[in-house]
Amino acid sequence: MNAKDKKREKLFVKLYDTYVDSIFRFCYFKTGNKETAKDLTQDIFIKVFNRFVKIEEEIQNHKSFIYTVAKNTIIDFWRKSKSVTENQLPEGFFESIIEEDRTETMLDYSIFLSLLNKLSEADREVILLRYVDDMSSKDMASLLNERENTILVRISRAKEKLRDLLKTTENNNGKRI
Amino acid sequence: MEKEFKFVIKILKNIKLSKNEKLIMRIDLLKQLNILETKQKDIINPIFNRFNYYFQDIKNNYFMINKNKFVSFVVIFILVFTGSTSVLAEKAIPGDLLYGVKISINEKIASIFALSKEEKTEWQERLVERRLKEAQKLVFNNNFDETTRISLENKIKNHIDKFSSNATELSLEKDKSLNSSDLNIKLQASLKAYENVLENFSEDVAIQDDTKQETEKLLVSLGEYKDKISFDNENLELNVGINLENVSTTPVVIVDITSATTKQIAASDLLNETKLLYQKEKINLSINIQNKIDNKFALAEINLQEGEKLMTSFDYVNSTDKFQLVINETNEAKLLMLSNVIKGDIEDDIGIEDSNDINDDDSLNDKEGDGIEDDIGIEDSNDINDDSLNDKGNNLNIDYSIGHFDDDREDN
Numbered sequence: 306m307n308a309k310d311k312k313r314e315k316l317f318v319k320l321y322d323t324y325v326d327s328i329f330r331f332c333y334f335k336t337g338n339k340e341t342a343k344d345l346t347q348d349i350f351i352k353v354f355n356r357f358v359k360i361e362e363e364i365q366n367h368k369s370f371i372y373t374v375a376k377n378t379i380i381d382f383w384r385k386s387k388s389v390t391e392n393q394l395p396e397g398f399f400e401s402i403i404e405e406d407r408t409e410t411m412l413d414y415s416i417f418l419s420l421l422n423k424l425s426e427a428d429r430e431v432i433l434l435r436y437v438d439d440m441s442s443k444d445m446a447s448l449l450n451e452r453e454n455t456i457l458v459r460i461s462r463a464k465e466k467l468r469d470l471l472k473t474t475e476n477n478n479g480k481r482i
Numbered sequence: 483m484e485k486e487f488k489f490v491i492k493i494l495k496n497i498k499l500s501k502n503e504k505l506i507m508r509i510d511l512l513k514q515l516n517i518l519e520t521k522q523k524d525i526i527n528p529i530f531n532r533f534n535y536y537f538q539d540i541k542n543n544y545f546m547i548n549k550n551k552f553v554s555f556v557v558i559f560i561l562v563f564t565g566s567t568s569v570l571a572e573k574a575i576p577g578d579l580l581y582g583v584k585i586s587i588n589e590k591i592a593s594i595f596a597l598s599k600e601e602k603t604e605w606q607e608r609l610v611e612r613r614l615k616e617a618q619k620l621v622f623n624n625n626f627d628e629t630t631r632i633s634l635e636n637k638i639k640n641h642i643d644k645f646s647s648n649a650t651e652l653s654l655e656k657d658k659s660l661n662s663s664d665l666n667i668k669l670q671a672s673l674k675a676y677e678n679v680l681e682n683f684s685e686d687v688a689i690q691d692d693t694k695q696e697t698e699k700l701l702v703s704l705g706e707y708k709d710k711i712s713f714d715n716e717n718l719e720l721n722v723g724i725n726l727e728n729v730s731t732t733p734v735v736i737v738d739i740t741s742a743t744t745k746q747i748a749a750s751d752l753l754n755e756t757k758l759l760y761q762k763e764k765i766n767l768s769i770n771i772q773n774k775i776d777n778k779f780a781l782a783e784i785n786l787q788e789g790e791k792l793m794t795s796f797d798y799v800n801s802t803d804k805f806q807l808v809i810n811e812t813n814e815a816k817l818l819m820l821s822n823v824i825k826g827d828i829e830d831d832i833g834i835e836d837s838n839d840i841n842d843d844d845s846l847n848d849k850e851g852d853g854i855e856d857d858i859g860i861e862d863s864n865d866i867n868d869d870s871l872n873d874k875g876n877n878l879n880i881d882y883s884i885g886h887f888d889d890d891r892e893d894n
Contacts, residue, residue, distance in 0.1 A: 322504075326499065421490075
């Protein structure tokens, strides 16, 4: 193994350590299945490494590059998968996240989490990328093939929709969450 | 709204793979990317493979889940094929009419069922325990003479030699290094426990002079066996988490990543499993021993964290050393726990109670010097000090030596 290979391998391990959680989460929110998300995460990093070997110098932004590979891998996955409808998360997916910690306070928040299920896939995607994965609007624009301004508007609208859903839930339940 | 929103984001951010899942995935990735040597595929006849799968399944489910099931099966087997005499012989001790049946029939038959290297090693460990139990019963009955002692010593030595060579071979098998070290710790624990019980017996004024004298001689031998097994474990522990198949063929830097990562997984697994075992056995341990074990776990945790930190800065050599320390410290905790649990079991069996614990103060104090001291500080004149553990962890450059092999392996 020459010095260049060693350097590349170190960088790859570093990228893996930095982004494995975010990429796993990204896949999990897209598929709703932990094992599938794990397999996809592994596939994504294999692809990332293989592309690294070929176009390392051309990659300007590692985070954006890895997310783009992730997005395309997930699109391929849905294309190949015939039994499941694309981007359709299982019913109660977000509420189930909180299931493991069933304290009273946490259960209150499960109502809020369930609202994420009511958002459209596009709105949910921008909320998760921006606030959970801490992605900049610029990187999001690159990933989603849109202009940065458009992304900012989408984030703002998605948040607004979430507020509306929250108000409706408050009115229906007659309590503050 | 903002408060709830932030809280939910925090929950969502917590969705991540576990530490072990990430490590395993990293190894898989590096393997798949041809950075690591790919696993050699088993070229086994598919029919044999299927047969072997079902056989292992039956064996795992019905015989090897725990000792009791295995023993029950062997007893039923013996009952069916050799009659009730053999079953009665199970409780025989040297000098009894049925002792020959126990040794020559029961144990020979039981050894047939120990097929894999792991089971053979475990069986030798149990044979040592059986001989120790016989010695303890004889001493307790005030009936321990020179001939019996020599005979038992020879048997124990024979079993220990076989255990030792089997365990060394086992540690070189893929994914079995942890098991070999675990069996070694169990044997050490049994030896320590029986040594402690016999020592207390020998100090008893009611014991006849002959028995006392022979017990003291046996104790000297047990001390030597214990040292040998403890020395063996230094090598076995070094093999834990190492895939020796890769070492000779993989480039150096890759070996570092592999060895550090696999060592990390092994250390973390061992620590977690031992903690789990500790939770079950805690109730049987004194506060003094609990504190000592807690301190050892704390030290192991610190080294694990330091090792993980070194991994992020690509210092694989030093991180591997840190993970090795975790393995050594965890095994010390396990040895301390098991020896005291076994001692308690022996005392329950014979209906005596001894408040003295089996300690290993020296081994903890000499290592690392990280400053985690035993905050209880109880000095017990009856402490059993394990000098052989003193230098462990700081001496990581021991060669992998394969122990000697006996030509005469009639029952392994």
